[in-house]
Amino acid sequence: MLALDDQGLLITGDSGVGKSLLALGLLDRGHALISDDLVELEVDGDTLTGHCPTTLEGRLEVRGVGLVDVRQLFGGRAWRSSVPISRIVHLQHIQSPQVWRSWPRPDGSRDHTIVHGIRLPRLTLPAGTHGVPPLVVETGWRHDMAGAAGGIDDA
Numbered sequence: 053m054l055a056l057d058d059q060g061l062l063i064t065g066d067s068g069v070g071k072s073l074l075a076l077g078l079l080d081r082g083h084a085l086i087s088d089d090l091v092e093l094e095v096d097g098d099t100l101t102g103h104c105p106t107t108l109e110g111r112l113e114v115r116g117v118g119l120v121d122v123r124q125l126f127g128g129r130a131w132r133s134s135v136p137i138s139r140i141v142h143l144q145h146i147q148s149p150q151v152w153r154s155w156p157r158p159d160g161s162r163d164h165t166i167v168h169g170i171r172l173p174r175l176t177l178p179a180g181t182h183g184v185p186p187l188v189v190e191t192g193w194r195h196d197m198a199g200a201a202g203g204i205d206d207a
Contacts, residue, residue: 053086053102053137054078056193060086060102060135062172065143070183072114074143077186079112084132085122088112093137093168100170103134139196140165140172141189143179162196 054061054075061078063071072088079085087104088111094101110123110131122130165174175192177184 053091053135055084055086055132055135056190057197058135059139060137061189061193062091062102062137062140062167063143064140065179066145068115069143069145070179071143072112073183074141074186074189075112076114077183078189079122079126079130081186081190083190084130084135085110085112086132086135095168095170098170100137100167100172101134102137104131109133137167137170137172139193140167140174141184141192142174142176143184144176146178146180 053063056078063074065071075085075088086102087108090105090108092103092105094103110121111119112122113119162173162175164171166172173196175196177188177192
């Protein structure tokens, strides 16, 4: 789970699909890690907040490298203990370029899911051999947030 623009992004998907790789890329783009692999959830009214367990504070497991302290790599602002969750990105492993070409677009992969009674928007993205580029997730995030705010005025 990460914090983008002070709101939580929960990244889901099968083991090895590229969740930590995506998190690393989003950290490199200036966002903050909340927790890797285990997120404690708290419901308060219609808000779902994700918290980092004390034992995992600031740590991200990077396959092939090991457990890294993101505060040492990206600075103190790269980790936060909690944030309200507002979106989910689900990574779905794809086996072939044909699957990528047939992926629904532009909005066919957006839906909602219920987590502890809270309805959250979910964007499912195809993850290939090299994962999902952080810029794609960030662009989808900002696009969704602009839509929720009524759009962006280009004038």
